[in-house]
Amino acid sequence: MKRLPLYLFTIMDDLKAKAKAKGIDVIDLGMGNPDLPSPPHVVEELCRSVRRAENHRYSRPTGDVEEGLKKAIAAWYEERFGVVLNPKTEVLPLIGSKEGIAHLALAFLNNDDMGLVPTPSYPPHANSVIMAGGILYNIPIGPENNFRPDFRALGKEVARMGKIFFVSYPHNPTAACVDLDFYRELVDWAKGKEMILCSDLAYSDIVFDGYKAPSLLNVKGAKEANGIEFHTASKSYNMAGWRIGWAVGNAQILRSLEKTKSYIDFGIFRAVQEAAITALTGPQDFVKNLVETYRKRRDLWVQGMAAIGWKVPLPKATFYIWARIPPKFSGLSSLEFAQLLVDEAGVVVAPGSGFGEYGEGFVRFALVEPEERLKTALERIRKVLAISS
Numbered sequence: 001m002k003r004l005p006l007y008l009f010t011i012m013d014d015l016k017a018k019a020k021a022k023g024i025d026v027i028d029l030g031m032g033n034p035d036l037p038s039p040p041h042v043v044e045e046l047c048r049s050v051r052r053a054e055n056h057r058y059s060r061p062t063g064d065v066e067e068g069l070k071k072a073i074a075a076w077y078e079e080r081f082g083v084v085l086n087p088k089t090e091v092l093p094l095i096g097s098k099e100g101i102a103h104l105a106l107a108f109l110n111n112d113d114m115g116l117v118p119t120p121s122y123p124p125h126a127n128s129v130i131m132a133g134g135i136l137y138n139i140p141i142g143p144e145n146n147f148r149p150d151f152r153a154l155g156k157e158v159a160r161m162g163k164i165f166f167v168s169y170p171h172n173p174t175a176a177c178v179d180l181d182f183y184r185e186l187v188d189w190a191k192g193k194e195m196i197l198c199s200d201l202a203y204s205d206i207v208f209d210g211y212k213a214p215s216l217l218n219v220k221g222a223k224e225a226n227g228i229e230f231h232t233a234s235k236s237y238n239m240a241g242w243r244i245g246w247a248v249g250n251a252q253i254l255r256s257l258e259k260t261k262s263y264i265d266f267g268i269f270r271a272v273q274e275a276a277i278t279a280l281t282g283p284q285d286f287v288k289n290l291v292e293t294y295r296k297r298r299d300l301w302v303q304g305m306a307a308i309g310w311k312v313p314l315p316k317a318t319f320y321i322w323a324r325i326p327p328k329f330s331g332l333s334s335l336e337f338a339q340l341l342v343d344e345a346g347v348v349v350a351p352g353s354g355f356g357e358y359g360e361g362f363v364r365f366a367l368v369e370p371e372e373r374l375k376t377a378l379e380r381i382r383k384v385l386a387i388s389s
């Protein structure tokens with residue numbers, strides 16, 4: 001526990017609580033916590049399912065609902081990515097993908113095994129390695145390499161000790177994207193190594209301007225190269241609080257992950273599973289509308305930032321904006337700058353250092369407030385930027 005850094009969301013909750021206590025009207029762009037409701041037809045299905053008494057019992061992997069969910073996930077994957085999965089062996093539902101990520105490291109890392117994490121990263125990728133008692137190996141990524149890890153440059157020893165290699169595109173926190181060639185090269189490099197290629201594809205639906213996010217499993221041979229992929233209902237269907245995600249891919253790896261979980265949890269509340277089946281198999285126009293909402297917010301934010309003299313690139317995916325701290329404030333750490341924005345503007349942002357040491361010098365805005373609130377936030381940030389000039 002001592003090796004774990006202070007958790008990012010704990011830092012942000014603390015900043016927020018302090019500002020609220022001072023009576024500040026806080027605009028929270030800190031955590032990537034979708035602000036809009038889940039699809040109404042999914043909520044209705046939950047209400048119906050929750051009344052069925054058989055759903056109040058423990059969930060068992062071979063139950064009818066459980067098998068139905070696996071089939072629904074496999075069908076969704078085929079529909080979204082053209083990836084064909086065996087629902088019985090190549091799909092594992094999770095209590096949110098974060099749960100699966102943490103337990104993957106626990107299942108596979110011994111004390112002398114490395115978890116390779118391109119950073120800045122979604123904190124659980126790195127923290128899961130530490131919690132499992134493994135060795136965390138950070139691979140710096142930044143604008144100079146399009147936020148892609150240079151795996152070919154890794155030393156032989158690292159390649160030998162590396163047991164899990166995390167990739168996650170569209171990327172949190174930087175919003176960077178990759179094309180299929182990136183995964184092709186990665187799979188090619190990983191072949192023959194005793195390393196799990198672990199892709200976290202949480203944001204594949206939140207894409208703009210015609211960009212289509214590929215799956216690692218689109219690469220022929222990815223499963224055989226120990227490839228697995230995490231996904232979630234949290235972002236595509238605004239179901240973050242429901243706790244439902246899944247891992248797909250290499251059957252042997254999923255079996256070990258399932259075994260580890262079987263000692264720890266009893267699966268997902270069956271009513272939530274039934275509702276998730278509805279989300280995955282029902283009409284998908286909800287997702288299209290959601291993406292359009294995020295696109296408008298993105299355009300408003302990027303244009304608004306440019307108008308106040310803080311230029312950021314236009315992201316092709318996610319609802320995040322990764323912004324270098326303006327030169328005038330470069331003497332501040334990202335945490336200090338985030339603190340300044342809360343104190344002076346009442347705007348909560350995520351400090352880049354919360355995503356690993358290579359996130360220092362940046363902050364992340366999560367566009368999880370309505371447009372009107374975003375406009376207010378921009379106006380308040382404009383004043384902060386102007387104060388010290």
Ligand SMILES: Cc1ncc(COP(=O)(O)O)c(C=O)c1O
Nearest residue numbers: 096097098122172202232234245
């Ligand atoms: C990259 C990434 N993976 C996974 C998650 C968590 O997903 P879940 O709600 O399924 O645990 C998040 C949430 O922010 C994320 O950014």
